[in-house]
Amino acid sequence: MARFKKEGSKEPPALNTSSMPDIIFMMLIFFMMVTTMREVTVKVRIKAPDATEVQKLEKKALVSYIYVGPPLQTKLGTESRIQLNDSFRSVADIAEFIFSEREARPEADRPLLTTSLKVDKEVRMGIVTDIKQELRKVGAFKINYSTRKKAEAND
Numbered sequence: 286m287a288r289f290k291k292e293g294s295k296e297p298p299a300l301n302t303s304s305m306p307d308i309i310f311m312m313l314i315f316f317m318m319v320t321t322m323r324e325v326t327v328k329v330r331i332k333a334p335d336a337t338e339v340q341k342l343e344k345k346a347l348v349s350y351i352y353v354g355p356p357l358q359t360k361l362g363t364e365s366r367i368q369l370n371d372s373f374r375s376v377a378d379i380a381e382f383i384f385s386e387r388e389a390r391p392e393a394d395r396p397l398l399t400t401s402l403k404v405d406k407e408v409r410m411g412i413v414t415d416i417k418q419e420l421r422k423v424g425a426f427k428i429n430y431s432t433r434k435k436a437e438a439n440d
Contacts, residue, residue, distance in 0.1 A: 354405030
C-alpha cells in the first residue's frame, strides 16, 4: 500500500498581483470620467433656506447659477452681493450674463436653459425681485430656487 506523506510546513502560493496595475488604471480612468471639476469659486455665503417639496434638476449642464449673499471676505462689507460666474456684479449685468450663457450653448439646448438662484436665507427679498425682473426682460422664464430639504421631525 502507498503511504501519503503529510507536509505541514508547506506555504500557500503567493498572491498573483500581475493584473493590479491594469485594475488601478481602469479605476483611475473611471474616476476621471465621472468627476466634474468646480467651475465657479463661490465668494458669497449661502445658507440655503429649508423647503418641504424638493426636486432635483435633471440636466445640471443646462443650468446657469446666480449667487446672492453677503461676501465671505468681511473687507468687502456685509451687504448682499450678486455673483455671476467668478465676479461680483450688479442687477444691470444679469442680461449680459444670460446672453453669454445662451451663446455658449448649442442652439438646440437654448430653450432648455434654467437659471438657478442660490440665495442666502438672510437676503432681503427686494434684491431677488430685482433679479427676477431682469430675467423676465431677457426672456429667461425658467427659474429654479436652490434650497435644502427640511429634516422631518420624528413624532
